[in-house]
Amino acid sequence: MTKLAETITERRRQTRNSIYQYMFFSDTPHSKQEIASDLSLSMPTVHQNLTELIEAGLVRRDGTQQSTGGRRAMRLTIAENAHFAIGISVTETGLRFLAANLRMQEIAYKRTQGLPINEIDDLGRLLADELEKFLDEFGLNRNKLLGVGIAIPAVINVERNEIALAPTLHLKDISLDKITKYLPYSYYISNDATSGGYAEWFTQTAQSCMAYLFLEIGVGGAVLLNGAPYEGQNRRSGEFGHMCVEPNGLPCKCGKRGCLEAYCSTARISDNLGITLEDFFEGLELQNPVYGALWQDVLQHLAIGINNIRMALDCDVVLGGYLTQFIEPYLPEIRRLAAALNTFENKADYIRLCRYPMRASMLGVALHFIREFMENI
Ligand SMILES: [Zn+2]
Incomplete structure (x- = not known):
């Protein structure tokens, strides 16, 4: 070349x-x-x-x-393989690495096994070492690497170069250098839900406005307006997980009650029951009455959250995160429940499922470098 x-x-x-x-x-x-x-x-x-x-x-x-x-x-x-970018996802259970080529096709993926992140002394060292292992393991050519994106479930304060708050990682007010100081490549850090929303938004044919509701252990989101994420005054826009959907309702990890996350987190239908998501949805299909009642409550609160987003922003609401792998059969019910709450519409076709249920945040954060490359040729 x-x-x-x-x-x-x-x-x-x-x-x-x-x-x-x-x-x-x-x-x-x-x-x-x-x-x-x-x-x-x-x-x-x-x-x-x-x-x-x-x-x-x-x-x-x-x-x-x-x-x-x-x-x-x-x-x-x-030439889609002329370059690639890496997206790393930091979650409470470990690190995930993804390499994507210029067409955003995944060319390598790996997750570290069983590493509770809050028990790691030097997260930066671990991340840099695991990244090198990942590059070696898949024979990825470092000369073609555009940069390394890191998606993290945190409110990030760019001016102060800090993670302001990451409840699921038990981190507060820590310097981003702790994560990036050993990286010898260009890097970029972003909130995981914002990154996921960005991947979904960028790959839509018509890149209009969109709200992205991210459904995993943590519930979050992103608002994409006219070509870019709308971050808000404190970079907390799209924190849909902490909208109140039930005053004095279930306790949330953030310390308040009744948040959407308390109702629609994947933990509620897996970890809290001591089962996997697969177990839950299998049981649901076999008409387990306990699962049925619980799921109906999840959907009802999800519909409240979605309708509130629609009322505030009047744009499509795209459901993302790994819960959406299981949601398709229930999409008509979600639409029905949301439409029933809506003052202006009797259909809720504005609710859509995402294109990348599994690895959107990694793709989205890698996309930062792919887009930069594409725009600067
Ligand atoms: Zn909350």
Whole structure:
């Protein structure tokens, strides 16, 4: 792979970038003619830029197109494996590592076994060591690594370079350096739910406004407005888990009562019962009456939360997090319950399931580097 010339004028760089972005956002490969016509550029301009991009190893010929007779037009697409980024998820039960290529396809994934994070003395050392092991184990070329994103269930104060609060990790007011100080790569830290929402939002065809409700042990979310996460004055926007859905209701990990998280956390239907989520949903299908009543209560409060989000923001609500793997059969019921609460609508088609139930936060935080790369070619 050769490097792209950096001495070109800004105008030429913008043209090259528009061609690259056009291919980046296309699911199918394109011919030079299509690119020239769709971007209103001359054929010599397109040809010259594509030659540079191909020589730099960033665009490749795509051999999958069938000939329809006549002269076969060469079709081109981005070289998705030219670079990759890593997303790391820090949760109370351990670390997860994911490598994604430029098409956001997962090329490697690993989780550390049984490491209660709050019992680790030096989280930064552990994270850096495990990252190196991950790179070695999957033979990932460090020269192609764009950067390392870290998704963490925490309110992060960027100005003070601190984790302000991470209840599930039992961390408060600690410096981010404790996590990043041994990393020899570019890194970026973000809240896990914000990262997950960002991955969902970025891969939608129409990137409009969206609220993302993240359903795992912790319940959180993100608000995506006009192309970027809306973070709020204190970076606490989208903390849907701590909306009150039942005054004086069940106790929440945050110390208050009646929060959405207290009702819709995965812990309520797995850890608290001493069973797995799979056990719970199997039992539910077999009509276990205790599970049935509990699930109905989860759904009722979930619907209250979703309807409140809809009332405040009037945008689609996308359900994410690993609970959503099990939710599809219950989506009609969730929509029915939410619609019944709504003053303005009698249908709740605005509720959708996410595209990445399992690894959205890691993909989203890795995407920070992929997007930066794509925008700066
Ligand atoms: Zn709470």
